Amino acid sequence: MRQIHVPAAPNVTAPLRIALIAGAYQEPEEFQTAGFDTAVSTRRLAIDLVFIAPELQHLLDRSVLDSLRTEVVAEARNAGCETV
Numbered sequence: 062m063r064q065i066h067v068p069a070a071p072n073v074t075a076p077l078r079i080a081l082i083a084g085a086y087q088e089p090e091e092f093q094t095a096g097f098d099t100a101v102s103t104r105r106l107a108i109d110l111v112f113i114a115p116e117l118q119h120l121l122d123r124s125v126l127d128s129l130r131t132e133v134v135a136e137a138r139n140a141g142c143e144t145v
Contacts (some may be wrong), residue, residue, distance in 0.1 A: 067110040076140040078109040
């Protein structure tokens with residue numbers, strides 16, 4: 062599962078992390094092209110963003126759920142995020 066992590070501020074973990082999951086055949090960079098990270102940063106919101114592109118096979122066999130728990134949610138909690 063490819064990820065792009067966009068922190069609200071360098072070397073700081075925001076209290077909120079939002080994960081955006083790309084659809085089938087989409088790439089996480091498309092969230093950046095659409096301006097999601099720019100919209101958050103220009104408003105100076107304390108929100109870390111994670112753009113995710115799971116493998117199609119992992120969506121089909123539902124193993125993406127475990128990957129999201131371990132690679133996104135648990136990682137955010139370990140970093141100090143209060144809400145994911």
